[in-house]
Amino acid sequence: MSIRTTAAVVEAPGAGFTLSEVDLSEPRPDEVLVRLVAAGLCHTDLGVAAGALPFPLPGVLGHEGAGVVEAVGSAVTRVAPGDQVLLSFTSCGDCAGCRDGHPAYCDTWLQLNLIGGQRPDGTSPVSRDGTPLGGHFFGQSAFARHAVADERSVVKVLPDAPLEVLAPLGCGVMTGVGAVWHVAAPCPGSTLLITGAGAVGLSALMAATHSPAGRVIVVDRIIDRLALATRLGATDVIDTSGTELDKVVEEITCGRGVDAVIETTGNADVLRSAILTLGPRGTAVIVGAPPFGTCVPVDVNFMIPGRTVTGLTLGDAETRTMIPVLADLVLAGRLPIGELITHYPLSEINTAVADVVAGRTIKPVLTF
Structure with a gap:
């Protein structure tokens, strides 16, 4: 028996989102039916909706879901009906990356989460008028009033946790915080540069203030975001409109450069400038994803003094461990992500998209 629900469907690349009635299959043994309360809107959703990634459309996106479990498959043990949960990425659980506690580097990550649009067996949990739609996005497809999610995508939180605030933990916030905790790992007195004061960059800033x-140093072109970065603890901010990033950073650091860069913009020119700000033994962490095939020229001799450039997926997080910790920090007021969030009803999803693209909103969260 299928479950009828309302979803925001992307009909074709660049077509925007259209509310449509869809059908969900019943949860399989390792799946969970979740009634969504909220879902964060992420730039990854926008990139797929625009056709920048080969996800099958028409389809249902959304990968920062938060809701209440309504039913579970026969093999599910982590959650039960009535539990409040946050949704994040899925993984196979069996490959070397998953076994070693790095499921964001699962051997099958791309297919299961980003470009497949279906379960591993080739079926989709979502259909319309009998025709399968692209679904299973990050194991969830959360832009709908209900979602059939992989058990590995689901993390239980406290019964009274504010889901409308915690929804972004499953991707954007976790990514920014993980970039600091797991890769940059600032040492006492070190200098950290964050390019982009969006949700990921400001989450990285919040994590850095506890390091x-x-x-x-936080970099952006939107003055209001730089002002917010200052309120959230940045020691320096740089408006890159009409300035050369590496030259300004050289002045701020008295020529030494920075110990780590977290690049969140996905802009190749910004990445190249960010790399040039690194001091000896410095590390550039690539978080923002430009289109496939993007290349950034780097002088090999510049890299020889111990400089490193590394990519990062979803903060290299093990979700069952990291998400509850992040939720506790939010509830304790130590990770004030509410400062980043603007809420929109699901019916205004296209307004939310327009606002985030224009820079009027940092982190849109849809409410159901």
Whole structure:
């Protein structure tokens, strides 16, 4: 028996979102039926909706879901009906990356989460008028009033947790925080540069303020975001409109450069400039994803003094461990992600898209 629900469907690349009645299959043994309360809107959703990634359309996106479990498959043990949950990416659980506690580097990550649009067996949990739609996005497809999610995508949170605030933990916030905790790992007195004061960059800033870093520099072109970065603890902010990033950072650091860069914009020119700000043994962490095939020229001799450039997926998070910790920090007021969020009803999803593209909103969260 199928479950009828309302979803925001992307009919074709660049067509925007259209509310439509769809049918969900009953949860399989390792799946969970979730009634959505909220879902964060992420730039990854926008890239897929625009056709920048080969996800099958028409389809249902959304990968920062938050809701209440309504039913579980026969093999599910982590959650039960009535539990409040956050949704994140899925993974196979069996490959070397998953076994070693790095499911964001699962051997099958791309197919299961980003480009497949279906379960591993080739079926989709969502259809319309008998025709399968692209679904299973990050194991969930959360832009709908209900979602059939992989058990590995589901993380239980406290019964009274504010889901409308916690929804972004499943991707954007986790990515920014993980970039600091798991890769940059600031040492006492070190200097950290964050390019982009969006949801990921500002989440990285929040994490950095709880680290021993001595200086945290945030870069953007939107003055209001730089002002917010200052309120959230940035020691320096740079408006890159009409300035050369590496030259400004050289002045701020008295020529030494920074110990780590977290690049969140996905802009190749910004990435190249960010790499040039690195001091000896510095690390550039690539978080923002430009279109496939993008290349950035780097002088090999510049890299020889111990400089490193590394990519990062979803904060290298093990979700069952990291998401509850992040939720506790939010509830304790130590990770004030509410400062980033603007809420929109599901019916205004296209307004939310327009606002985030225009820079009027940092983190849109849809409410159901």
